[in-house]
Amino acid sequence: MSGVLIGELILWLIVAIIVIVVAVYIVNWLYHRSSKEVSFVRTGFMGERVVINGGAFVMPFIHDYTPVNMNVLPMGITRAKQDAVITRDRMRVDVEADFYVRVQPTREAVSIAAATLGRRTLEPEKLHALLMHLLHRHLGGDR
Structure with a gap:
């Protein structure tokens, strides 16, 4: 050679x-890649694709990527003193409740969670703030 x-x-x-x-x-x-703890929804070119177990290519300028937390998130809610619940017979009731929130591992549930909650599923504090806001509107102040 x-x-x-x-x-x-x-x-x-x-x-x-x-x-x-x-x-x-x-x-x-x-x-x-998704894991048992985090699934994701890819939207954009070629429509929506929900990935629960597996993976997908996500092109930065063509697709949008929304991760969804699949873990159980505890949410403690306390309504007391001036924020107490007022019953129909005008009694003030202090309420303390624990909620456990999770997304079902189905394509439809992951898609709905991504559309309605977005990345807040990865940040329990923001999800808790949203839940408190909705609870306040439903039970208390903004009627």
Whole structure:
């Protein structure tokens, strides 16, 4: 073998390694996997795709990616003193309740959670604030 042939072979080997590294990096960047704890909904090009177990390619400018927490989230709610619940016979009742919220592992439930709650499922504080706001509107102030 001549020196030129060995040089070309080494050059093609380096180019092939660079192409493989770039391809692995791009696939790692674009491919999102779900887990037992977090599913996601991909919307955009080619419609909605709910991924509960598995993965999907998410192109940054073509798709929108909304993760959904699949864990049970405890929500404690206390209505006391000036925020107490007032009954129909005008009695003030202090209420303390614990709710446990989770998303069912079905495509429809994950899709609805992504559409209505969005990324708040990953942040229990924001979900709790939303629940308190809705409870306040339903039971108390804004009638």
